Amino acid sequence: MIGTDTPALVVENIVKRFNVASEPWWRKLTRSKNETNGTNGLSRNVGQENGHNQNGGTNNGTPRAKRGKQIVTAVDHVSFEVERREIFGVLGPNGSGKSTLIRVLSTLLLPDEGTVTVFGLDVDKQSMQVKRLINRVSVDAAFFKKLSPKENLLYGARLYGVSGAEANIKAQEILKRLGLRENSYTEPMEEMSRGMQQKVAIARAFLTQPILLLLDEPTTGLDPRSKLEVQSFVRELRDVHDATILITTHDMYEADVLCDRIAILDDGKIVALGTPAELKQRANRNGHEPTLEDVFMQLTGKELVEKEDLSDFEPDKVLS
Amino acid sequence: MIQSIRLEMRQSYAFVARNFNLVKRYWGWEVVWLAYSIANSLSVTFIGAGAGEITGETQIDTDFLITYLLIGTLVWRFLASIFNNISEMIAWERWEGTIEYTFMAPVRRINQMLGQTIFAIVYSFLFTVIIGVVVAAFFDLDFSDADLVSATMILLVGSVSFVGIGVVASILPLLYPERGAQMTNIVQAFFLLVSGIYYPISVLPKWLQYLAKISPATYVLEGMRAALLPGTVDAAPTSFVWPLLLMGLIMLPLGMYLFQRAERYTKRTGKLKRNG
Ligand SMILES: Nc1ncnc2c1ncn2[C@@H]1O[C@H](COP(=O)(O)OP(=O)(O)OP(=O)(O)O)[C@@H](O)[C@H]1O
Ligand SMILES: [Mg+2]
Secondary structure (H helix, E strand, C coil): CCCCCCCCEEEEEEEEEEEEECCCHHHHHHCCHHHHCCCCHHHHHEECCCCCCCECCEECCECCCCCCEEEEEEEEEEEEEECCCCEEEEECCCCCCHHHHHHHHCCCCCCCEEEEEECCEECCCCHHHHHHHEEEECCCCCCCCCCCHHHHHHHHHHHCCCCHHHHHHHHHHHHHHCCCCHHHHHCCHHHCCHHHHHHHHHHHHHHCCCCEEEEECCCCCCCHHHHHHHHHHHHHHHHHHCCEEEEECCCHHHHHHHCCEEEEEECCEEEEEECHHHHHHHCCCCCCCCCHHHHHHHHCCHHHHHHHHHHHCCHHHHHC | CHHHHHHHHHHHHHHHHHHHHHHHHCHHHHHHHHHHHHHHHHHHHHHHHHHHHHHCCCCCCHHHHHHHHHHHHHHHHHHHHHHHHHHHHHHHHHHHCCHHHHHHCCCCHHHHHHHHHHHHHHHHHHHHHHHHHHHHHCCCCCCCCCCHHHHHHHHHHHHHHHHHHHHHHHHHHHHCCCCHHHHHHHHHHHHHHHCCCCCCHHHCCHHHHHHHHCCHHHHHHHHHHHHHCCCCCCCCHHHHHHHHHHHHHHHHHHHHHHHHHHHHHHHHHCCCCCCC
8 A cells, every 4th residue: 555665754845824812902002112123032934913024914825813802823834754664853942843743643733735655545635545644753742531441441442443342451461561550451540640641651652663753852850760661662563563663852962862863943943953963963062062952052042042042131220 | 243243242241241340339229229219209109198278179980090100200210320320421431541442442323322222221220120119109099000011111102212313412412521421411401391291291391392292202202101000191102102203213324423412523633522
């Protein structure tokens, strides 16, 4: 069905914008003039409804925001390809668009522009086939809180056509490896710690044997041992089950050791893409071997820093 | 082929099993809800018992009135329960935060609805039977002339349109994350008012009578009374099956269509969820 030379994932020029509530007019009025030139971090990628360079209702093709709304471009013309059996990392500061990108890939958001194909299948037009091939773990381990891990996992697995009996055996195997106490398996989820819930969330995705696994900060909130266990699990999925993995994380070390290639997002745009070694080569050396963290610091959040510097600068104080 | 039918049945079953697990885990709440519903139905039925004293008339056939109201309250319990179960399908998942996982799974909406419908009918039927048995125990009623086969048929056919209406109502929590669930109560109140649950629709103002004509609950009620209270309605019970079948055939696909439109809208605007 799927040609062997098709890449696992092709992302072409994806744009995703959101309408978010803008500041009400009365607050704009009550603010002093020099403040209104946008000092909050958000306004950097926002097309103000009556902002500058908006003539004829467009800003380089950006649609005009509705009344009382402004447009946030969460993902801004992002393109990349992920090969089969690759572990591909997406790094970026908070709000840079990582989760939004993953939602587009997992059919939960429709992009405003661009296309995504998973093993040659279009995520919008052939979404049902794509859904069978993928699964996603996200930071918020959302479950039916009163149900036990067993009940939640069997429900999840059945949705993918896995029988209850099979899911039950596999779920216990996975959870045991991740170090979940056996008696928690049949107790309500709400009694578990966040990290434990996260492990069940990981099991939910692994159970369905996706060939493209989208991991949105899967290890956030896990203790060091569990983190390592998840990492070795991810590798095993790739090595044994031929899965392709796209992962976001705020742990630079994890990204370095786990990923074959990494894309760094800032403000919805890809600012760097390459193997960890390539990325590190680009960073300035301040007397030590550059780490991925150095790369991250150099490439992201520039605008934010510049704006903060500007707003800290108060001419009156300097004069007096 | 067989393989794929099995797979899809397993998906529908996932919803049935999940919902029964939820009932099991929230059993305390179920007991409270049952007690509330019994009290509610009883108090309506006692109006019938008190009719003579209220009006001072001695000629009133209170047994008849009690049965009339009992049928009304039980049918309403059943239909409202179907409606609630279906329309809350999205609200629940929003509340728990699982909606993204359900929508991401390779499940056709029709299979999801099928699972929810099977659960809703079984649950509502058991629920209504318990209320019926308890309430009937308070009175000395005679159902020997009742046509139970027709009654069951009408109830089942009627529930199909209510599933359709429930699917339409479940769109509200999809579109309005905060208040959508409460809005579905308004839909329910509308049907309670116009469908002649506790009174003949002829007492309603003309304009409400027009609305009564398009409410499937009206036909379920009339049909049930024709089957269980012989002599009250001129028509044969089965004559109410056709309008109900027709309404079901319209409401169900319409509900599915609107739901899919709404689902696409939420995926375009990012209303599904935005944590993480
Ligand atoms: N459903 C939504 N509706 C409106 N705005 C949204 C929605 N989802 C994301 N955004 C906005 O899009 C931008 C990118 O958010 P996103 O969640 O993708 O960031 P992120 O890189 O995952 O951040 P973090 O590291 O904190 O998880 C933010 O400005 C956010 O407010
Ligand atoms: Mg995120």
